[in-house]
Amino acid sequence: MSxxxxxxxxxxxxxxxxxxxxxxxxxxxxxxxxxxxxxxxxAEIIFAITVVLLEVPTGIIADKWGRKHMIVLSALLGCCEFLILVYATEFWHFALVVFLAAIGSSASSGAENALLYDSLLSARKEQSFEKYLGRLNALDISSIMLAALCGSLLADRFGYTFNYWISLVSMLVSLCITLMLVEPAGSRHGENDQQMPVHVYITASLRLFRDNKGVLLVVLSGMVTGAAINFIDEFWQSYLDRLGIPVIYFGLFSAAMFLIRLPGNIMAYMLLSRFSYRLLLSGVTAVLALCFIYLSIIKDYSGLAAMFFICLFAGMIEPLAAGYLHHRIDSSMRATMGSFQSLGENAVLILTGLGFGYFSSKYDIFGGYGFIGIICSVFFIYFIFASKKMHIES
Structure with a gap:
């Protein structure tokens, strides 16, 4: 059945x-x-710590009892987040929101890709996973662009809070559609699998990374670059504000920033037919390192071009890293392994977040971006040497 x-x-x-x-x-x-x-x-560190603690347990739950349930939970918590934010005035309000967001992120991170892969597997289209994931991300980006263009205009006309009410309605629609998902037969496991101890899942996952150094390195590159891009997504508004750009133009910039990610998501699977994983991932890391350093040193409008370059290359990361991983794991462990990948990215986010916060407090947002540039530079050097020793399949 398909x-x-x-x-x-x-x-x-x-x-x-x-x-x-x-x-x-x-x-x-x-x-x-x-x-x-x-x-x-x-708040970001609270988010990352919560994700680190919950990623693997929620991935195991998704593999044992169903991916749909976790996706529904994610959408439900998303509705709660925006309802709280409308009335938020204290730090603990925002801390509660990011805590709920972390639970939702953990619940869906491994489950969504696992459900997609197994749905494709049922139709014998699993080799096209990167293509469908790229399209999924492209639609994701298109939605963000539309929201950004409308959001800046609405905020300028009706105030910031109005945007949060509209966001709540959109999240409610998403919740309703999650209830329509059907769990693929390949992802349903028997009673013996459901009774399998948690430590067996963890041990099997760690054994895969131990026995497949190439998988570990590719996933690690996705973790580092994914964590780095998070600081663009979370703080570009502060960067534009420091340059004196009016808020009415924020939507246009946000839309452009996500539009430029589309080629990487859509064409990642095609690039693999011409270039190796090693070349693509090392190229992405090098571009990120150079652009973050540029953002920290050159404090004028040309820094916006550096942001666009980061976003252009960022689009390739998830299809490459996730595809490489999912093609090499069993369906019974799919959500768990995806959660391990997300766990690692958030662990990196915690460590880099501490440095980013410290340097931002001393040298504003520019110092924070400089720190991220150094982290990417160090990892680029490590990746170049490590990838020569580890076998990364095409």
């Missing part, structure tokens, strides 16, 4: 899940409610 209808449902879920006009003015809204950059970094 479960391909899940694919268009996942497309719709992603579209409404990211049709969030609140994001384009999020940092300004938080600052208006008293959240400084340092406090935002603390």
């Amino acid at each position: 479960y391909m209808p899940n694919v268009w449902k996942l497309y719709a879920i992603r579209f409404f899940y990211n049709l969030i006009p609140a994001y384009v003015i999020e940092r300004l809204f938080w600052e208006e409610r008293g959240m400084t950059i340092q406090m935002v970094v603390y």
Whole structure:
């Protein structure tokens, strides 16, 4: 039986899940409610720590009892987040929101890709996973662009809070569509699998990384670069504000920033037919390192071009890293392994977040970006030498 209808449902879920006009003015809204950059970094660390603690357990739960349940939980918590944010005025309000967001992120991170892969597997289209994931991300980006363009105009006309009410409605629509998903037969496991101890899942996952050094290195590159890009997504508004750019232009910039990610997502699977994983991933890391350093040194409008270059190359990361991993794991461990990947990215985010917050407090946002540039440079050097010793398959 084919479960391909899940694919268009996942497309719709992603579209409404990211049709969030609140994001384009999020940092300004938080600052208006008293959240400084340092406090935002603390909130990000709370998010990352929670994800680190819950990623693997939620991945195991998804593999044992169903991926759909975790995706529904993620959408439900998303609704709760925006309802709280409308009335948030204290740090603990925002801390509660990021805590719920972390639970939702953990619940869906491994489950969504696992459900997509197994739905494709049911139709014998699993080799096209990178293509469908790229399209899923492209639709995701299109939704973010639309929300950004509308969000800046709405915020300028009606105020920041109005955007959060619209975002809540969009999240409710996403929740309704998640209820329509059907669990693929290949992802349902028997009673023996459900009774399998948690430590068996963890041991099997760690053994895969131990026995496949190439997989470990590719996933690690996705963790580092993914964590680095997070600081663009979370703090570009602060960067534009420091350059004196009016908020009415934020939506246009946000839309352009996500539009430029589309080619990488859509063409990642085609690039693999011409270039190796090693060349593509080392190239992405090098570009990120150079551009973050440029952002920290050159404090004028040309820094916006550096941001665009980061976003251009960022689009390739998830299809490459996730595809490399999913083609080499069993369906019974798919969500768990995806959660390990997300766990590692958030662990890196915690460590880099501490440095980013410290240097941002001393040298503003420019110092924080300089620190991320150094981290990417160090990893680039490590990747070049390590990839020569480890076998990375095409």
